[in-house]
Amino acid sequence: MERLEKYYNQIKNSPVFYGMNDEELKGLLECFNARVRKYEKEEMIIRQGDMISNIYLILDGAVNIEKDSYWGRRIIISRLGKNDNLALSFVGSKDIESSVDAITVEDTLVLILGYEKCTSMCQNACSRHKVLINNLFQILSKENIELIQKIENVSQKTIRDKLMTYLSNEAQKNHSNKFSISFNRQDLADYLNVDRSAMSFELSKLQKEGLIAYNKNQFQLL
Amino acid sequence: MERLEKYYNQIKNSPVFYGMNDEELKGLLECFNARVRKYEKEEMIIRQGDMISNIYLILDGAVNIEKDSYWGRRIIISRLGKNDNLALSFVGSKDIESSVDAITVEDTLVLILGYEKCTSMCQNACSRHKVLINNLFQILSKENIELIQKIENVSQKTIRDKLMTYLSNEAQKNHSNKFSISFNRQDLADYLNVDRSAMSFELSKLQKEGLIAYNKNQFQLL
DNA sequence: ACATTTCCGTTGTTTTTACAACGAAGAGAA
DNA sequence: TTCTCTTCGTTGTAAAAACAACGGAAATGT
Numbered sequence: 001m002e003r004l005e006k007y008y009n010q011i012k013n014s015p016v017f018y019g020m021n022d023e024e025l026k027g028l029l030e031c032f033n034a035r036v037r038k039y040e041k042e043e044m045i046i047r048q049g050d051m052i053s054n055i056y057l058i059l060d061g062a063v064n065i066e067k068d069s070y071w072g073r074r075i076i077i078s079r080l081g082k083n084d085n086l087a088l089s090f091v092g093s094k095d096i097e098s099s100v101d102a103i104t105v106e107d108t109l110v111l112i113l114g115y116e117k118c119t120s121m122c123q124n125a126c127s128r129h130k131v132l133i134n135n136l137f138q139i140l141s142k143e144n145i146e147l148i149q150k151i152e153n154v155s156q157k158t159i160r161d162k163l164m165t166y167l168s169n170e171a172q173k174n175h176s177n178k179f180s181i182s183f184n185r186q187d188l189a190d191y192l193n194v195d196r197s198a199m200s201f202e203l204s205k206l207q208k209e210g211l212i213a214y215n216k217n218q219f220q221l222l
Numbered sequence: 223m224e225r226l227e228k229y230y231n232q233i234k235n236s237p238v239f240y241g242m243n244d245e246e247l248k249g250l251l252e253c254f255n256a257r258v259r260k261y262e263k264e265e266m267i268i269r270q271g272d273m274i275s276n277i278y279l280i281l282d283g284a285v286n287i288e289k290d291s292y293w294g295r296r297i298i299i300s301r302l303g304k305n306d307n308l309a310l311s312f313v314g315s316k317d318i319e320s321s322v323d324a325i326t327v328e329d330t331l332v333l334i335l336g337y338e339k340c341t342s343m344c345q346n347a348c349s350r351h352k353v354l355i356n357n358l359f360q361i362l363s364k365e366n367i368e369l370i371q372k373i374e375n376v377s378q379k380t381i382r383d384k385l386m387t388y389l390s391n392e393a394q395k396n397h398s399n400k401f402s403i404s405f406n407r408q409d410l411a412d413y414l415n416v417d418r419s420a421m422s423f424e425l426s427k428l429q430k431e432g433l434i435a436y437n438k439n440q441f442q443l444l
Numbered sequence: 445a446c447a448t449t450t451c452c453g454t455t456g457t458t459t460t461t462a463c464a465a466c467g468a469a470g471a472g473a474a
Numbered sequence: 475t476t477c478t479c480t481t482c483g484t485t486g487t488a489a490a491a492a493c494a495a496c497g498g499a500a501a502t503g504t
Contacts, residue, residue, distance in 0.1 A: 452499080457492105458493075459493085461491080465486095470480085472478085473478080
């Protein structure tokens with residue numbers, strides 16, 4: 001519990017607990033048997049086939065949501081970071097096992113809440129649970145919209161179009177034409193479902209044509 | 223209200239109202255100013271850029287969730303049918319406009335609930351609202367998982383792999399190796415983001431090789 | 445029944461991508 | 475520093491997809 005205290009302010013300000021006062025939050029953390037766990041780089045938090053009964057909140061670090069297609073190919077579905085939730089949809093869907101892996105990209109700190117335990121106890125009783133489910137609904141909505149955006153990204157025909165769509169969306173998220181991305185080249189390729197070298201080639205072509213400028217992970221739309 | 227009565231039983235059994243008794247449901251329908259509306263074939267229910275403040279429940283018919291990429295290309299994100307919800311994620315996310323179109327594939331009947339109106343009135347009061355938000359959370363979870371599955375479908379490298387992944391997933395959904403799909407060829411191509419003719423060619427190749435059998439929209443995995 | 449339109453499969457050509465291989469730059473460790 | 479390992483860009487080649495065009499079958503309307 002002491003290590004949890006250290007992150008109390010951050011936890012309090014996360015979307016999961018939006019609108020709760022200190023008392024409610026503390027009660028909830030206790031009710032949910034909240035704990036903080038550290039994962040090493042490239043450690044698996046969730047595996048395909050796992051039954052998910054916890055709510056995971058990333059306190060610090062980065063996590064890939066991935067799926068291995070049945071011939072060794074890796075699909076990166078999304079990259080999550082601070083204050084993001086993991087696999088929330090599998091908590092909401094009873095009796096459905098995870099269809100994805102969650103793998104840390106670097107050392108990562110995660111807050112874990114035992115969702116099942118609490119909902120079975122305070123089913124209709126506690127008011128904090130009502131605020132929570134409202135928040136979860138909103139978070140899941142946002143995730144949903146981001147998945148749709150990813151579908152838009154990968155649904156473009158050419159590598160060039162995928163890149164431009166992705167970069168435009170990132171620029172919009174950052175409210176600026178200058179921004180940095182968290183993917184390295186290989187991960188970006190796996191996210192956009194293209195070959196890394198072909199993507200690299202297309203990136204430099206875009207730069208030569210004056211459509212974009214980049215240096216390592218710093219990008220700019222022109 | 224009379225036309226609504228006609229569909230009362232179906233409405234009552236939809237996932238949106240799961241676990242409600244007659245009294246609660248009737249109160250909710252009134253509170254939400256529920257109404258039934260009929261849309262013609264190829265009519266737009268939701269447009270890109272719309273602010274969504276209603277919950278839409280398909281009573282009968284079929285609807286495409288689509289997006290036009292900025293050069294005339296159509297992306298079909300999903301095909302929805304009876305008892306499915308429309309654009310739920312945009313209701314959950316305040317102040318975010320729809321990034322997709324919802325277009326009927328055939329004549330379609332939709333139940334519309336004025337979500338905004340009710341939530342502002344009975345904010346924390348009514349118990350039915352609590353059941354509702356719980357249900358919506360679960361529905362959204364399922365949608366989320368289906369979007370992930372779609373990402374898996376379209377993230378395959380070759381047309382052949384996309385087809386096999388899609389057909390396998392459909393077979394699993396139908397609990398049978400024999401099943402029919404709701405897409406015609408062009409729509410399936412737009413869903414998998416491939417060229418229709420190339421897809422047709424690949425389908426017949428798969429049939430010649432004895433991996434699948436099909437006739438029109440009836441498919442079988444062998 | 446006939447005309448018209450839509451849907452689907454087939455083929456040949458062009459464009460795009462994947463794949464493999466390699467070298468250079470940079471990071472990190474000894 | 476020097477060596478190793480990872481990351482990234484570049485190139486050539488083989489494979490796959492997009493595209494366009496066509497004909498036949500089925501569905502639709504008159």
